[in-house]
Amino acid sequence: MSMIIFEHIRDFDLGETLSCGQSFRWRRQGDGSFAGVVYGRRVTAVLDGDRLLLDGADEEDRALWEAYFDLALDYGAVKERLSALHPEMAAAAHYAPGIRILRQEPFEALITFIISQNNNIKRIEGIVDRLCEHFGEPIGGGAYAFPTASRLAALEPDDLMPIRAGFRHRYIIDAARKVDAGEVDLEAIRTLPYDEARRSLMTITGVGVKVADCVLLYGLHRLEGFPLDVWMKRAMTTLFDGMDPSDFGEYAGIAQQYIFHYARMHDALFR
DNA sequence: ACCCAGGAAATTC
C-alpha cells in the first residue's frame, strides 16, 4: 500500500477544511483520520503535527494532491492581509485558521452545488453518496468515483429517483448534458474573465449566481469568487455593513470561507 | 402540523 507524505505543513486543519461546507465526500473516521474519494482515487488523510499523510495515494500523483489541498499558497500571508481589512474578518480567520480552499473536480463541484440549493448539508451528503453509488465507477473497497458527465447525460431525470434529490433531478441532467456536449466547457471557463465564466455556467437550468460562484471557487479555484448564500448575506449585513465582496480583493473567496464557517458555527448571533 | 435548508424557476402583480 502506497502513501505520500507532505512535510512542513502550516495553516492547515483537516477537520476545518473538510467539514466547512465546501466539499461533501469526506468522512471523519473513528480514529480521527478522514476518508475521501478525489479524482477517482480513494485516500485516507491524517495530519500528524506538520506532516500531512495521504494513505493510499501514489507518489506519481503528488502534484495532484498538492494542488488539491492548495499546499503551495501561503495562507498565513493571506490571513494577515485579510485580517487587516476588518476586525470581524480577523475574528473569523482566527476561529478556524486551518481552512484551505480545495481544488475539487469541476464537474463534481457543479453537480454537488446544484444539489446544495434549498437544502441542508446533511442531506446533500446523503444525496451525493447515493449518486456515486448508483452511477459512479466502483474503484474498490466499496468506494465509487464521482459519476462522469457522459454517464449522467445518458439518463432521464426520473432515472435519478433512487438518489431522492427531488426537483433538482432535471437540473443535474441538464448540467451533465451541456457539459457532455461541450456546450459548457469547464476547462475553457477556467481562464475566462469572471463575469463571462459565470454567464456560461448560468446557461445551465438550475445554476444561478450563487451556484455559479461556488463552481468557480471550489471547482475552478477562482479565489476572487464570493458566493453569497443566506448565511453570507446575514453576515455581511450584521458584521460587514457597507462592505462589498470586491473589497476583500483577489482572495475574497478565502475570506468568504472563513466568514461562512464562522457564521454557521455562531448561528445565535445571526438571527 | 409547521418550518427551514449554502437557490432558482415559474408565476403573479
Place this chain on the structure above:
DNA sequence: GAATTTCATGGG
C-alpha cells in the same frame, strides 16, 4: 420588472 410562490425531501 420586481415581488411572491413553488419546487422534493428530510429533520427538528
